[in-house]
Amino acid sequence: MSIMAKSISTVDITFCIKTIHRPWSCHRLVQSLREQIADPTIVVVDDGRPELRFSEKYPETAKHCTVINLDRHDVGVGVGRNAAIDAAQTEHIFLLDDDHVITADFHIDRVCEYFTAHELDVLAVRQGGGGRPTMLSPLMNGKRIWMHRGEKKRIGSVAWCDMVSNAFLARKETIATLRWDEALKTYEHWEFFYRASHLANLQIAVATDCSVVHAHVAGTGYRDLRGRAKFRAMGLRKHGFHSLRYPGGQIVRA
Amino acid sequence: MRNQATFCIKTVHRPHCCAALVRSIHDHYGDHRPLIHVLDDGKPELRFSAVCPDEAAMVDRLIEAEYDIGLSAGRNRLLDSGDTPIVVFADDDHLVTNQTRLPVLIGTLNKHHDLDLLAALSNNDERPRMLRVDGRTLRITFGSYRQRRSIRWCHYVGNCFVAYRDILQAIRWDESLKVEEHWDFFWRAKIAGMNVAVDLNHSFKHEHVDPPGYQRRRPEFLKAGLDKHGLEKVAWK
DSSP states (O other): OOOOOOOOOGGGEEEEEEESSOHHHHHHHHHHHHHHSSSOEEEEEEOSOGGGOHHHHOHHHHTTSEEEEOSSSOOOHHHHHHHHHHHOOSSEEEEEETTEEOOGGGOHHHHHHHHHHTTOSEEEEEETTBOOOEEEEEEGGGTEEEEEEOOSEEETTEEEOSBOOSOEEEEHHHHHHHOOOTTOSSSOHHHHHHIIIIISOOOEEEEEEEEEEEOOOOTTOTTGGGOHHHHHHHHHHHTTOSEEEOTTSOEEEO | OTTTEEEEEEESSOHHHHHHHHHHHHHHHGGGOOEEEEEEOSOGGGOHHHHOHHHHTTSSEEEEOOTTOOHHHHHHHHHHTOOOSEEEEOOTTEEOOTTTOHHHHHHHHHHOTTOSEEEEEETTBOOOEEEEEETTEEEEEEOOSEEETTEEEESBOOSOEEEEHHHHHHHOOOTTOSSSHHHHHHHHHHHHTOOEEEEEEEEEEEOOOOOTTOOOOOHHHHHHHHHHTTOSEEEOO
């Protein structure tokens, strides 16, 4: 007989949010969390300019969070997320993007239950119509990586795969060890999950009956200005890939 | 073709069919044939190697698997046991003929960057089909979404095809489905964005033989396949 795994409740979870220049969006997320969850523990890491900071624009909302305003502006998503995870004091973290909104479809109780029952390392929720189970399959003797929809197995509504959305539950220690690559200012997502799935062999899944709303904000043009190609190439080369095949079939070279 | 392609045959309880297929590959391509790998999961007395030892000696690798691992597991193991970039799959009751023209079929696969799996016809059957979900029904209907010369891009083809090994390894066959694995495979291939087509100018000969004790209808596997995708039925129209 295996020992019954300890159940998780929301008091064991820190909700970790990295934000920049979308204070209204971050405010909306924090408020929605507080509406759906009793007294949630929230860490917000903000690397925006002082006048556009969440804590500056929404001080009343910010009182309910631990806010870390980074001195250096625009440090990138990896640095910000790592700082948020490091600041968490609980055994578990739930990562969120600042353009997510929590509704009754979140079902955090189910997420906690599945996480424990299936001994998962990372359990994500759907992100509106997105956040479907995704696979990262090496092709051409490890020279190309194929990002495609797919799953390894499914039990009930839980689907095991390699890559999921940015709304996920994990043990703090797991993510604090894995970390986001701080050199990748954008295009960090697949690289994080490539290491998580293929190198660290973590058990990654999606709870397909739980979701956050992805209220995408066009906002700052932040990612477009970042020279995507450069960071994408950096991530690919780091793992020896010369190219990436997208779900639509498009091939991009490093 | 030896450096480039491996002909993968999963066989069970049809040793004479398997022998005829192996001979047909040798007869048509001689020294220029693809490598031949056979996986057999039959009972000892009906094994390919026991019943047809001469033809069993004509293959490059014979994998004697444990009894009844099933088609999906057999094919996955064949995928993992070779290293040519291209694999050829056919059922053990197919035959290579003058109409198969494997080198040309492989050439077409190599030529088009938007092809991952290119099928041939089986006799005059297995024409291109499309897949779509309509409510909770998976519809498998004749049709294609693009054509060029004799090539029809589509979602669903028969069991005779050439394909890139690594692409198939990413999709794999679901080993929990011993039958009803075919539409599950092509549905997942479609979801993943795999490029599937059939070239109407190529065909394999098919003379169907039911192996002893073979059960075609296995409703429990149909239900498992449907449940997995949240579907209620498969409709062939």
